[in-house]
Amino acid sequence: MADITVRSASIGSPDSRSSLHKLMQRKSTIAFLMALPLILLITVLVAYPAGYAVYLAMLNKSMTKFVWFKNFDFLFTRDTFWMVVYQSCLFAITAVIFKALIGFIVAHFVHNIPSKGQRKWRGMLLVPWVIPPAMSTLAWLWLFDPSYSAFNWLLQPFGLGPIPWLGETGWARFSVILVNVWVGAPFFMIMYLAALKSVPEQLYEAAAIDGATWWQRIWYVTLPMMRNIIAITALFSTIVTFANFDIVRVLTKGDPLNTTHLFGTWAFRLGIESNDIPLGSAVSLFMVPILAVAAVFILRDITKRGSEV
């Protein structure tokens, strides 16, 4: 049976070689045409603006003169700029670490319970990720309200004075990070849960027979098996967190005294609200180095896995 099909196929091919050749030639043309909308979209609305941002950042405020790196020089002399750099790094690093930790812990607990109930818990715990961040941040804004804060009401009986959640630099930074962790931790949880499911049960059984404690099981079995997913999720999240806009914009708008601004929100303040497009553009370009580093690592991981398969 198999013989016949193979023979008929090999008979068929010499006759149609020329037309097959033509088809192959046409194939790449069709393929290119099919990808053309994608190529156009990426060039016109992503690649070109990204390059244009570099050019814009080198114009003077009224955009009439090319001033090379004057805008950057100006930024370096301003305290607010260094504060934004500090806050962006603090925000991104702290938030990603806590998201990863909470995600890891919660994923473990969900993985621990009988699989019948896992779906329900997973569904419930992913809700913060599903709600549009601008909307859920409004709920946090209300929870942090200076005069009606529901958190402060809960703390009152314990004698803990009203906390200025958004009014004082330290607390405002804490609040912004807290909300970001709240939004992002479920994503880590889902990724880690998927990774945990792919760790073969036998490894844990072997570890248990060898007398490994729970800590050793996590350190020597779970973490090495999940290393890839942990790295790639953390890198993704670093990019998204660093470029965050919604949460800070809705929660504090950069206040008090610009201390909670990130690159994105400060660029918006300067570029759109204060109408200084070149300066805003220069600020937003400072996100590029971090993004580039993360992108290189992610790409390396992807190509490595591609060659393994």
Added chain:
Amino acid sequence: MADAAVTSPAGAPTRARYGSMSRDRRWALRWSYFFLILFAIFFLTPPIYMFITSLKTSQEISAEINPWWVFNPTLNNYITLLTQNIFLKFFLNSAIVAVCTVTITMCISVIAAFSLARMKFWGSATLATGVFLTYLVPETLLFIPLFKMFAWVNETLGIQLMNNWWTLIILYPTLTVPFCTWIMIGYFASIPKELDEAALIDGATWIQTLTKIFIPVALPGIIAATIFCFTVSWAQFLYPLAFTTSTSELVLPVGIITTLIKGDVFNWGQIMTGALLGAAPPLIIYAFLMDYYIAGLTAGATKG
């Protein structure tokens, strides 16, 4: 033989250990539930508080009573918002933008993914990587140059892109197409080659192979990508905030934040109602299609 010799003397102590292990397990389970409840409280407090506040009157909100309980539940906030034309307009704008974005994105990305995954042309591998890189470019980097580009379009071509809700239909695909193409490439690449070879031998054209074989087989992936697309375009906040200003051109998230928050007078009952209604469409989709939603989430990093 050797096996039996090893197990039989060790039999008794193993059983004792086994008992302690199952007791450990029971305790681990209890602790798991305890901590899961704690985390669930942390994760669900804001949406629940949103709901609680949405049922309150302004008097109750400003009263000095337990904010975590509704004493006189009322649906007034919902009625006021849903009978306001402007709020319905936001909703409509959001819905049209989201539906158009999903349609455009899926057309572009499914076709492009098919050509990149299967047909290959000069530079197609580079393009696939490029698509992925575009996904990593955040919108916070692009909105200022786009702002300037739109001004330029207005000056030279006379098309006013600023302050029009349909501009968002042009912009949102930049956020959704790269990711959707990327996960569709992953799904298409996992379809066995024999399947499309068989179709080609039977004389199917490339378009037929795509519509009759690839799309049906990769349907779960397409649903996941569609859901992703919808949620992203529904939740997008920066582009509408930067590019639309007139009240009638706003989409829901921006509309709620700019029209309901008036100066220092915060009508929290209405704001929370609006936020809850704004969060409802993604939540409803999530409730019904959770598995596809999660598949789409994890596909980005685990596939490809």
